[in-house]
Amino acid sequence: MNAVDASDHFDKPSHEQSPALLTIILDTNPAAWSLLSSTLPFSSAIANLLVFLNAHLAANYANKVAVIASHCDKATWLYPSPTDQKPPPPSSDRNKRSDLSESAKRLRLSNQNGLTTVDLDIKPDPDSASAEAETGNKYRPFRLVEEELLRNLTRLLSSTTAEAVSRSPTTMIAGALTLALSNINREAIAHAESLIGVATASTAAADPSTAAVSSATEATSNSNSLQSRILLVSVSPSTDLAHQYIPIMNAIFACQRLSIPIDVLQLPLPSLTTQPQQQQPNKPSTNTAAATASSSPSPSQPSSSNSTVFLQQAADATHGIFIAAQLPSASASSSSSSSTTTQASQAFLAYLLASLLPPPSTRSAHLILPTRIDVDFRAACFCHRNVVSIGFVCSICLSIFCSVPENGDCLTCGTHLSVGRYGARPVVVARKSKKKHHTASGGKATGQNHTA
Amino acid sequence: MADTTLHSWEYLETLPGTQFYRLYRSPASALAIFRKRLTSLAKSFVMMLLYMPAPLPVKQLELLVKDSSRGEREYAIDLLHRYHIFKDVTYSGVKAYALTPDFARSLRRALTGAGDTRSFGKVATHVPGDQKGTITQLDEYAQQRWEGILGYMVGSSSILLETPSTERQAAMQPSLGVIELLKAGHLIELSGTYSRGQSAKITKEGFAFVLQDINTQIWALLFLYVDNAEVFEMDKVDVLSFLFFISSLELGLAYSTTPLDDTQQRCLSDLVAFGIVYQPMRDDGTPVDYFYPTRLATTLTSDSSTALSTTNTTIGTSLSTSSSSSPTSANTGATKGFIVVETNYRLYAYTSSPLQIALLSLFVNLRSRHPNLVTGKMSKSSVQRAIRAGITADQIISYLTSHAHPQMRRHAQAEQSRNSDHARVVPILPATILDQIHLWQLERDRMTTTPGFLLKDFPNHADYEAPCRYADEIGVLVWKNDKKRMFFVNRIEGVRAFMAERRANAQA
Known part of the structure; x- marks a missing residue:
């Protein structure tokens, strides 16, 4: 009699949201942020990122966040703090700023246009932490995340030495991805256990431990599991990651297997956006010179955009979103630099909130979100970390090489590979085939000859 | 469970828009409604629009959503309209959606902590160390209170076993106000005079009530409370926003009562009776100037089954174990x-x-x-x-x-x-x-009733077919008969807008 039974359709929706864990990997490479400082200062990027974190926490009571800094020499936790942590050292803002402006000067010296300055100081909270706690203008979970994150970030930046910045020009994406994965794994196990109710008696009171689903039919194991995803905010230039190729790819495959989407938000470095054709000449001018120049693709390679090759593959393989953000840059607009930074930070927040906030389940079910079709699938070779589109692959261990290894021995597994007559000119057999065609009429005898 | 006597969130939707705007002035309320009542798609829409400088044209919003989830989209937009979060505007000649300014401002404030609204509670700093309440204590307190209310309802039923044991003393007798409230909601019926051992009898609705999960029960009672607020000369919106305020507090922390106004002070004392907040008494019987929210309060606006069932299990199981507070049952308390x-x-x-x-x-x-x-x-x-x-x-x-x-x-x-x-x-x-x-x-029980609207007398089949299909897509169609050109929907708003638009298009 009933054409449709829509009643449960109408009752269900708002009770079907399973908790989500958002892990943000923030590229804190000081060199890259110094290049960005004229458009998007680090402090305003952090402020916007915090709004994004709060929006994620606001969406569901049980949502969780984790933030990892992928710094120039290490990957470290920003939130939650590692458990073996010491109380924060009394490093003042002042101290950190002087420390960083020292490295900033170095960067400026080596920077071509000379206009960029490092603005890495985090705006201290309007009220100090204790004062704010009393007034209660901020939802407490938000405030706790924010305070801890800023404290850890401040400590990280203040402990960064100029030598470290100049020594390792890149960022530790691979390590950060691994940290994120291990944390996701732990959280997922804890969540699953709490669902079955295996939590021990001692933690039972404090732990979110569940039991109940309001009706038996709702209890799909899929919809109840913790939805994890990784958001990577990347600023470092493209080919710097080549030397981390293997660990990054391993992390990507792990994510693929666990169906954890990796979203990538790539912030453009201003010098590269405005003059993309000058990418090669510009690159050595940054202080990342030596390492980058050696590993940059040869001019014969198709010139890549400034978006990071492997991160595109990461987003593609894990069904994540890759967005190469376009921020209004200072040189492009004639307006004052302050309005440019406002515009840029607004754009940054808009990217985050509009495309990267919805949880994976909503995304896959309902939304059409930006994806990238022309994914750069090039790999880095194992011998020189060059990014190659055509290379040699070991038939035993599938290692990739840009040129034939010495003696034809695979550098990874040691197998001797016979390359055959690689490089020999192909033999033209035109005459022979013509002859064959010619003798086709009396083919019977030859055929017998062959079988014999 | 369309129980008319048991108010639930649908009650909220009946409030007029102006009330909503007043409610949304508090960031805590905006946050609570956002978290508790919206679908995840609706949440995504809100967040997309939150920092957008201009309204979002309807067509662009439709582009964001897959065709296959059109019903979901319509439902989300309908929901946002019902809660007065979206409003229709005309922006540069096309129909567009915008967030209502009060809601947008409050949600932005909630996210950034800007402004000086003191919406999220002032932590009391001067709590004497020896009187600090632990989470276990608070849970126990909430259990006792809530158990008292349920026990009162069920214990008064004639079906139940008569166990006039001493164990029942552990549960607190609910206060007079709570009993009045239960009566007003037709959850119990009272007979006899108060002085001569009033006997209460649980009603049908009462049975339905006690079997629900705790969060639903609390909200049912709280909406009853809000509904009756005017009897106590309190403003509904003030009471509601105070409830949302309470729900945004953190378990295990003491909050100061000094920033609260008179209405809120009164609410607080009533909430103490429900076990939603805990306010210790001084020796002379006056309440101290700080209070603790219990787990019942902090999970009020949580949406996940995980958090809700934490309440259910910590409070609920202890209903089964703590009243027989013998040491042997301590172990069973740990199991869920x-x-x-x-x-x-x-x-x-x-x-x-x-x-x-x-x-x-x-x-x-x-x-x-x-x-x-x-x-x-x-x-x-x-x-x-x-x-x-x-x-x-x-x-x-x-x-x-x-x-x-x-x-x-x-x-x-x-x-x-x-x-x-x-x-x-x-x-x-x-x-x-x-x-x-x-x-x-x-x-x-072979009959179900669905309140709704019957649409009939369509002049031709095309006129019938289009709105009927639309209703099916947005999931409001309950019944249809192609031959008689009639269909029945449980929500009319979307269909009405669709038909009006269709008619306008036909005339143009």
């Missing part, structure tokens, strides 16, 4: 559920709580009782007795599921993982039990 149901309809409940036993006896023929165990069997007659008393099959099932023994959960989980077809869900209760309870209900 206590009911084992077998496929042969036998039921074993590891509990000694009179309240839980009373609830079980509503639909189970109890056989034997042991120090920590009751056994019984469900039969057609016992379940139908419960259904006659106004309890639905779904309520029975959800009660059994939410209190299922961990062993049953593990078993279901193991079945699920062994199952190759992941789309099929293995229920915690045996499937045969689920079906049979439903069948028993159907035997007696």
